[in-house]
Amino acid sequence: MSLIIDDLTVKLYTDFKKKEFFNVADSVSFSVQNGEIIAVVGESGSGKSFLGLSLMRLNPPYISEISSGSISISDSGGFEKVDIVKLKENQLSGVRGRLISMIFQDPNVSLNPVIKVGDQIIEAILAHKKMKKKDACDIAIHYLELMRIDGKARFNSYPHELSGGMRQRVMIAMAMVLEPAVLVADEPTTALDVKTSLQVLALIEKMRFEKNVSVLFITHDLSIARNISDKTIVFYAGQIMEYGLTEDIINNPAHPYSISLTKSVPGLSKDYAPRERLFVIPGSLSQSDFKSGKCRFYSRCFKKTERCLNEIPLLKLGSGRFARCVNI
Incomplete structure (x- = not known):
């Protein structure tokens, strides 16, 4: 496309x-x-x-x-x-x-601070696909893993419990979970340091290929x-x-x-x-x-x-x- x-x-x-x-x-x-x-x-x-x-x-x-x-x-x-x-x-x-999907500039503003990151990704999936919540949960964990985040360990984390780089990678997972x-x-x-910036760029290139x-x-x-x-x-x-x-x-x-x-x-x-x-x-x-x-x-x-x-x-x-x- x-x-x-x-x-x-x-x-x-x-x-x-x-x-x-x-x-x-x-x-x-x-x-x-x-x-x-x-x-x-x-x-x-x-x-x-x-x-x-x-x-x-x-x-x-x-x-x-x-x-x-x-x-x-x-x-x-x-x-x-x-x-x-x-x-x-x-x-x-x-x-x-x-x-078409978008990664926004500031994950601190884009992520809901009172909802667990896993639930926010699930919400994006269920808004477009009819499936069981458990299946949506598995997809969310899979995409967190693709973003080099321990999906099972971080699924129930709130945004403030993650580093800036991890929050941005959650945003990428949310943007890519429906494979736009x-x-x-x-x-x-x-808002990221040099090392984390390079990791984010590498992930975007990985999604491209x-x-x-x-x-x-x-x-x-x-x-x-x-x-x-x-x-x-x-x-x-x-x-x-x-x-x-x-x-x-x-x-x-x-x-x-x-x-x-x-x-x-x-x-x-x-x-x-x-x-x-x-x-x-x-x-x-x-x-x-x-x-x-x-x-x-x-x-x-x-x-x-x-x-x-x-x-x-x-x-x-x-x-x-x-x-x-x-x-x-």
Whole structure:
């Protein structure tokens, strides 16, 4: 199964009553093929998480909504196709968890603190499958074991009795227990130490290879994207700035924002020199960048010219490589 995003636009309201908004995702199009991992990389506030929530149709009511575009999940032949945008609320419950699932950023918020972790996984199973609770319990324990957690010993544990890494692995087990076709991972390693982060990344890769899952991996860290993804989307102010093979974007970034991101990560840029001051992108992302009629990176760009004062389309650089810049 593959995930196909076509011309997706998501509104974020600044004043719902007055219908004042900006597009936190603006005409976004890409696809994630069967068994592929695509990373969405960008700094905080760029719209990555809202994009991920939109794929699940979990936009907070009165705050955000999908205004146009499609989110389709189809089989390899294109014969079976589900457009999530067109589904009614009562139909979505049959899709979430079964066809598409999500690992949320903070397990401390996502897990119910007063319900045992095993029961929370069972609840996800029984919401979609008719089976005895004992059978659901066996499946839950099996998936905890896949996540390198002692399933029988930890099944009756409460979230606060687990470490941060174990809580995140419980979240992965819960997301994968129904064997969805598509997995959206929203910064699943943010609050974890380096060793635990590597374990979580290894588990996601394991699910990709063993279950043939299509993964959209949201992160602010290009070094993580390099370790786990086949392709990378560089995302800024609601738009795709650059898209292509991860290796190409890391080794030869084209868009000024991609260049700036690689330079700001120690050891990632080919221009990196030990003991030199780390590069910092000047300025900061602001709400006005989402509304501008020019290149959205204009105010912070080191290559800007008068040509950038107009909206820039996503331009093809080569086979499977795109960038939103006229000064490359």
